[in-house]
Amino acid sequence: MNILILSANRNLYSTRRLVTAAEERGHTVKVMNVRKSYAVLSKGELDIYYGDHKIENVDAVIPRIGASLTVYGSSMLRQFEMKHIFTPVSSLALVRSRDKLRALQILAKEGVAIPKTAVAKQPTDIESLIKIVGGAPLVVKLLEGTQGKGVVLAESKTAAKSVIEAFYGLNANILVQEFIKEAKGADVRAIVVGNKVVAAYKRQGKEGEFRSNLHSGGHGLPIKLKASEKKAAIQAAQALGLKVAGVDLLQSDRGPLILEVNSSPGLEGVERTTGIDVAGAIIEFIEENYRASKVKNRDKIGA
Ligand SMILES: Nc1ncnc2c1ncn2[C@@H]1O[C@H](COP(=O)(O)OP(=O)(O)OP(=O)(O)O)[C@@H](O)[C@H]1O
Numbered sequence: 001m002n003i004l005i006l007s008a009n010r011n012l013y014s015t016r017r018l019v020t021a022a023e024e025r026g027h028t029v030k031v032m033n034v035r036k037s038y039a040v041l042s043k044g045e046l047d048i049y050y051g052d053h054k055i056e057n058v059d060a061v062i063p064r065i066g067a068s069l070t071v072y073g074s075s076m077l078r079q080f081e082m083k084h085i086f087t088p089v090s091s092l093a094l095v096r097s098r099d100k101l102r103a104l105q106i107l108a109k110e111g112v113a114i115p116k117t118a119v120a121k122q123p124t125d126i127e128s129l130i131k132i133v134g135g136a137p138l139v140v141k142l143l144e145g146t147q148g149k150g151v152v153l154a155e156s157k158t159a160a161k162s163v164i165e166a167f168y169g170l171n172a173n174i175l176v177q178e179f180i181k182e183a184k185g186a187d188v189r190a191i192v193v194g195n196k197v198v199a200a201y202k203r204q205g206k207e208g209e210f211r212s213n214l215h216s217g218g219h220g221l222p223i224k225l226k227a228s229e230k231k232a233a234i235q236a237a238q239a240l241g242l243k244v245a246g247v248d249l250l251q252s253d254r255g256p257l258i259l260e261v262n263s264s265p266g267l268e269g270v271e272r273t274t275g276i277d278v279a280g281a282i283i284e285f286i287e288e289n290y291r292a293s294k295v296k297n298r299d300k301i302g303a
């Protein structure tokens with residue numbers, strides 16, 4: 001197979017691992033910075049160029065597109081899809097997963113368990129909003145936050161009210177979410193490939209911290225998932241249409257609750273913690289499925 005990885009940096013751990021895993025299996029791999037590529041369109045023709053070089057003979061693309069390039073990157077990915085080139089992460093699924101609200105709406109609609117969440121701009125009655133989500137303590141999240149930044153635990157109703165008001169004052173988009181205390185500062189990252197969980201690990205926040213992000217001092221631990229947790233992770237990835245996904249979940253008293261589904265999951269944390277060859281599992285999945293996209297076209301336009 002000829003595999004093209006859409007990544008800004010070939011030295012990133014995940015990109016390097018995918019290149020190695022593909023080469024070990026005898027495939028030819030190229031890494032392309034999608035920011036520098038361009039699409040050329042004319043009647044019946046959809047080409048992709050990098051410099052003066054037309055990209056041809058690609059069997060599969062693996063998008064590893066950074067959050068800042070979601071819109072442009074997904075349209076380039078769509079160009080490949082329209083040429084019936086296989087991707088485990090479609091442009092539509094990528095866009096869905098990158099919009100936190102849209103992803104939560106889809107998860108809720110598809111019957112995936114999530115923490116009770118409110119989305120609001122500037123409600124007239126903050127107290128009712130707090131009550132509807134279950135009261136304090138609760139978590140307030142800035143929609144554009146990552147790595148745990150912009151995620152605040154409000155322990156009392158008064159604190160919750162002031163945090164929400166402060167964010168409104170900044171005209172920020174926020175989520176207000178029930179606090180899952182019994183998760184004890186940990187969450188679980190499960191990597192779904194196809195319809196299987198191929199690896200999972202637990203991220204435990206440092207002492208006294210409710211956020212488990214590695215960037216805020218958390219660390220990874222191996223974990224064996226319960227059947228219900230595997231099922232929830234697979235259901236979440238499928239709801240968004242992702243064939244490769246990093247699903248974050250909280251272990252609650254009422255079972256697994258999905259926090260987020262990532263369409264370009266980092267491989268370093270999970271591979272180093274579990275010793276599992278996740279990159280190899282992704283390449284294997286592509287080997288088993290890439291031919292189907294050449295014959296199957298879900299609808300007439302395919303976008
Ligand atoms: N409702 C909640 N109840 C308990 N803990 C939570 C809740 N929401 C988030 N957390 C903890 O805070 C951490 C950070 O939250 P979240 O993953 O939503 O934001 P982020 O990491 O900043 O965003 P992203 O994952 O998009 O980078 C989670 O990993 C989890 O440990």
Ligand SMILES: [Mg+2]
Nearest residue numbers: 147148248260
């Ligand atoms: Mg997170």
